[in-house]
Amino acid sequence: MKIVVIQRLEPVLTEELELSDDGRDIDREWIGFALNQFDDQALEQAVLLKESNGATVTAIAIEDEGSDKMLKNALARGADAAFQIPLDADDVESRSSRALAPLYAAAIRTLAPDLVLVGILSNSDLYGELAPYLGAHTGWPQISAVTEVRLAAGKATVRQEYAGGRAARFEVDTPVIIGLQTAMQPPRYVAGSKLRDLLKVQIPELEVDGAPSADMSHGTTLALPDQSAGAVMFDGDADDIATSIHNLLKEKGFVQ
């Protein structure tokens, strides 16, 4: 059983997001990037399947600042191989899932896995999420919002989640694309020593036969939401804030 797991960097949302001059994108110059939280889960699920079923795990990413380190992290966590898909920054107008899906799909065709695991969404998926795009570009079945994956006899059994915590279990023929929400165990920590061992390792490139597709980013503008109608803010130090909340709770009759 061969598993491909996709790893993507995305802006750290606790940092202040600034917009580019034309308002079409965030200003990527100063913002920190980290592994997409759902791709983190996808990696964990892939490694869990390797441990339970002896699958081989290949992590892939589109080449970008930090992608090399991210893939080394995947190797340290248990991936058997890792590849970067080269992308000339001048060739891309947008890095949306819709735009980049053909490149990932081409890599998947080259690697020919039984299972592709990718996080259910990334926080800039304005034009749709990656897993269903990969399903469409590969012609393979796709299932998202998955919270359990088990493998047996060339088939996968998955648990798909719906509103209110309802769920259903499905048997899925492979090859299949899975948009993972949560792995069956929380992502493991990786020892710094393991990462240091990988410092000198070169992550090879995987040349693929595909080009980014168009999306609607040329007609999209971003803006900070107007929060003026939002919360009444309590200022001061911790004691001032606690006093304000206490007073509010008294005023509203929640406490004496």
Add this chain to the structure above:
Amino acid sequence: MTILVLIEHYQGGVADGSLELLTLARTLGGPVTALVLAGSMADVATLAAGLDADTVLAVAAPAVARYASSVYLRSLNAAIAACDPELVLLSYSTAGIDLAAGASVATGREMVAYVTSLTRHGAGFAACSQVYGGKLLATSTLPAQGIAVVMPGAVKAGPRSTGDAPVQTLTVDLGPDGCIRHLETLVPESGGIDLTKAARIVCVGRALGNTDKLPMAEALAKLLGAEIAGSRPVIDAGWLPKPRQIGKSGTKVKPKLYLMAGVSGAPEHLEGMGESELIIALNSDPRAPIFGKAHYGAVCDMFEVMPTLIQKLS
């Protein structure tokens, strides 16, 4: 040209999100077609009763009696081909995620997701969406014949129709046995916890970090006579049990008091608690989206404010 709305349902009831889409389609104007997939024509008739649509397009087959992404996608693509709609509306649900991007590639249509408002704009539509966990708003122009995935709660569902729309049957090649086969439906175990009944809730987010500081939040909840709850990452990490998850894939609550600490206010969380009567949010990030929703807030370290508040309440 019609607006096509995918109707989702569970145990014979139409999902609130689908009813909201029908209302949105009516607001946009023009004929509305509701796409209903069910196990039999009798089930279609039950689901279609009172839908505010001009036409119900029905796919009736045992394979679509329950939701499965593969057969639903084939049906949606066939429906789009059959009625060539000027707009396709899906709800931001598991089905919405599963189907919209696939249908957009298969039918050659543009799509936009996380839509909070949609209006006519020239020959197409202007869409406003929430991106980056609700930290930014995106305004895009969706050309005619596009697909929009709309956030639950973006529109309030209007009243059910008194008449029934005519039903047209659509025959779809659903494939041999489907490559994604439903095995069982799983109902969440409550473990005796029902947060929908709680009048007061203290909710902690990922900022909790681990279970070391959970007793602090629990102590605060106890002093307030509140139930403790968590955002999804808190439940995924195993710090609190699943029935204590608030949000899209957890429990939807409407308590009198919702005191939240270290929760960013992602749209999926707001979906579960946005209608709480009094929301107080503690967050260290002044730009956290939750401050756009909460009634009261403070930019602070929750681990400094919570113990002080506990002292005052003790």
